Amino acid sequence: MNKLLKKIDGERLLLGLAAPVLAVVTALVVTALVLLASGKEPFQAFNVMLDYGSKADSQIYILNKATTYYLAGIAVALGFRMNLFNIGVDGQYRMAAFFAAVVGAQLHLPGVLHILVIVLVAMLVGAMWAGIAGLLKVTRGVSEVISTIMLNAIATSVIAYLLSPGRLAELDASGNVSTKVIPDSGHLFNIATKGGSLYGFIFVAVIVGIAFWWGLSRTRFGFDLRTAGGSDSAALASGVNVKRMVVTAMLLSGAIAGLVGMPELLNNSYQYSLNFPTGIGFTGISVALLGRNNPIGVAIGALLWAFIERATGHLEFAGYDKEIAGVVQGVIVLAVVIAYELVRRYGLRRQQSRVGRQLAAQAVPSKNQEVSA
Amino acid sequence: MRRVTQLAAVVLSGSLGMASLAACGSTSDSGSTAGSGSTASAGAGGGGLKVGMAYDIGGRGDQSFNDSAARGLDQAKSTLGASVKELSAGANETDADKTQRLKDLAGAGYNPVIAIGYSYAGSLATVAKEFPNTKFAIVDSTVDAPNVTNLVFTEEQSSYLVGVAAALKSKSHKIGFIGGVNVPLINKFEAGFTAGVKATDPSATVTPQYLSQPPDTKGFSSPDLGKAAAQGMLDKGIDVVYAAAGSSGNGAIEAVAGKSGAWAIGVDSDQYNQDALAKNKAVILTSALKNVDVAVLDYIKSFKDNSLKTGTVTFDLKSGGVGYSKSNPAFASDSATIAKIETAKQAIVDGKVTPPTTVKK
Structure with missing residues (x-):
């Protein structure tokens, strides 16, 4: 029995790996065709990408970017596990980073405490902004897809209103509007390498990943969450308060989303300005899809995303169109969704036929029920 | 299952580590810095005039601000015989992306390098320090560095x-x-x-x-x-x-x-x-x-003539940098x-x- 379980797991892993690999290969083929159609030589382009993407400074860039994408991906994945589509990560992290920047610049605390307060403010603001969507869902039945999209737009307006000279920001000499700079005590450490500085926040991202894995697969809360995500009625029957789970999942997703802007804020810009990166929440959705909501999968997705952006950034320099990045990423997302579905069906069919064979051979139904569960 | 994922994680992190070790010796601009040294001397003559241009989001073809800068660049190309390299910004960029774009240009020996738009201010401040022999210009913003010319308009x-x-x-x-x-x-x-x-x-x-x-x-x-x-x-x-x-x-x-x-x-x-x-x-x-094209062309010209001014150059009514049309x-x-x-x-x-x-x- 034990042996059998192991065998199935190995196969599941193989099938699990098959889908993303298939997707990436498809994306490469489609990209090659697009490049060919535009009259460019594709293999040279891939060569440029690989060559440039593997340089030391590119690696640091990729790790730094992936840190941000990973947090966004985990925030989205947490919602997905609960069957919630949190499109609002984008607004959540911008609100969070903005208020964290404002609060952080006002404080003068000893180092660790200062950083902790900034991070906590960010998580709180992110959670609150996401919580609005959660509350609307359980009290008024508003779909979180709609409410989070709208909250993104509201976040944009709120920040635009507050981020103006005379309110919570000031106009600097270069014509940029920004919050005050967070004092030195609120700066997180960077690791100096030959390729530039690696954001210290990467360790927080790793901790978040481990906590995500542990919380979901090793605690009762995680079980309840996954159950509620799988089936409302089944969860209700087993005594899970589904409404509370919805709100809690949104709050947690928002709190993680609040961390998304932190690598940029605590390790690089130390202020929120008009230049603060936007749209990372949507990247997070792609990354979560690619990583199949699995903490390691999301990490690979985030790294791949960052690599593509880095490597294609240089393609323009080599005479290719920079839009290739969008083509590759778009095709990967589409291919991932299709590939997972294909692989899932294939796996299901295989499992069914195996169960059928065993049924015929052993004719002991109880054992097989366990296997197929 | 767990053991397998652990194994995969170890292998993956191991290979990442190997890759970083292997690539330790080189950074993306280390290969070309030698080249930049030779072209970095100002006013190297028409044949060697290599102008790097970093557009703001939208890039060439936006029917507006970037295009106006592009017109100036095109004139520099035809009248001064400059060879050009144009790169443009994408959506949701960080300063790191912009820094890299400017580094790419400066590292490949483009001199001068012109950044279009205030969003380059932060990244240009970093890059200008790293490439003291390259001349930079930024439109619509000010960066305080000895090798940067700020092209601002009233x-x-x-x-x-x-x-x-x-x-x-x-x-x-x-x-x-x-x-x-x-x-x-x-x-x-x-x-x-x-x-x-x-x-x-x-x-x-x-x-x-x-x-x-x-x-x-x-x-x-x-x-x-x-x-x-x-x-x-x-x-x-x-x-x-x-x-x-x-x-x-x-x-x-x-x-x-x-x-x-x-x-x-x-x-x-x-x-x-x-x-x-x-x-x-x-x-x-x-x-x-708002004659961004004139500003860009003048800047490239002055670079070529060795009469480059760094610091802030204001294009106002007096100098004809801004005005109104009577067409x-x-x-x-x-x-x-x-x-x-x-x-x-x-x-x-x-x-x-x-x-x-x-x-x-």
Whole structure:
């Protein structure tokens, strides 16, 4: 029995790996065709990408970017596990980073405490902004897809209103509007390498990943969450308060989303300005899809995303169109969704036929029920 | 299952580590720094003139700001024989992306390197330090470094002048201002314009409207939004509309063309002479000019002639860097209006009038 379980797991892993690999290969083929159609030589382009993407400074860039994408991906994945589509990560992290920047610049605390307060403010603001969507869902039945999209737009307006000279920001000499700079005590450490500085926040991202894995697969809360995500009625029957789970999942997703802007804020810009990166929440959705909501999968997705952006950034320099990045990423997302579905069906069919064979051979139904569960 | 994932994680992190070890020896610009040393000497002659250009989001073909810079670059290409490399910004970038773009250009020996737009200010400050032998320029912003030239414009002055024109031409005394995105740069247009209107006709009102809020920059590239905004203004009895909104302004001009007796005021280029607007050009009273192309070309020229000035170079009314256009015959023949605008222009040049650069909120 034990042996059998192991065998199935190995196969599941193989099938699990098959889908993303298939997707990436498809994306490469489609990209090659697009490049060919535009009259460019594709293999040279891939060569440029690989060559440039593997340089030391590119690696640091990729790790730094992936840190941000990973947090966004985990925030989205947490919602997905609960069957919630949190499109609002984008607004959540911008609100969070903005208020964290404002609060952080006002404080003068000893180092660790200062950083902790900034991070906590960010998580709180992110959670609150996401919580609005959660509350609307359980009290008024508003779909979180709609409410989070709208909250993104509201976040944009709120920040635009507050981020103006005379309110919570000031106009600097270069014509940029920004919050005050967070004092030195609120700066997180960077690791100096030959390729530039690696954001210290990467360790927080790793901790978040481990906590995500542990919380979901090793605690009762995680079980309840996954159950509620799988089936409302089944969860209700087993005594899970589904409404509370919805709100809690949104709050947690928002709190993680609040961390998304932190690598940029605590390790690089130390202020929120008009230049603060936007749209990372949507990247997070792609990354979560690619990583199949699995903490390691999301990490690979985030790294791949960052690599593509880095490597294609240089393609323009080599005479290719920079839009290739969008083509590759778009095709990967589409291919991932299709590939997972294909692989899932294939796996299901295989499992069914195996169960059928065993049924015929052993004719002991109880054992097989366990296997197929 | 768990053991397998652990194994995979170890293998993966191991291979990442190996890759970083293997690549330790080289960074993306280490291969070309040798080349940059030889071309970095200023004014290396026409044959060796390599100009690097980093556009803001939208890049070449945005019918607006970037295109204006591109025109200057094209002229440099044809008249000075410069070889050029153009890169443009993408969506949701961080300073790291912009830094890398400038480094790519400087590292490959492009000199001078021109950054278009204030969003490059932070990254340019970093890169200028790393490449002290390369000359940089930035449009619309200021970076304090010995090898950087800041090309800034006094948009409030040209906007003030077209404000005077708007006040003189409006019959309803209601005037509209459409801004692309609510950022300080566009606030400058609004402030100057409003001051010009008020100075000429204290009873006139200026209704400002912005098409999008930062970080959403679609207000610079959405003619449909511009059209809707202008239509709304016309419905409220506004009869002169000034749009400082990139290609969104084209939509505003289209809406104004649908109402007789109303005027539109163009921005940045002489929009009366733009092919894309030829159909509606009769309603374009004048345009507030911002000669980014001239600034870019002059900068490249001065680099070539070894007469480069670093620090801030201001393109104002006095130097002809900004101004207003008189291409529309209906406007040019209105000598009373022109005379009043010229008086206002002289007052600004003489320093008697200083249009404001910020809007009171």
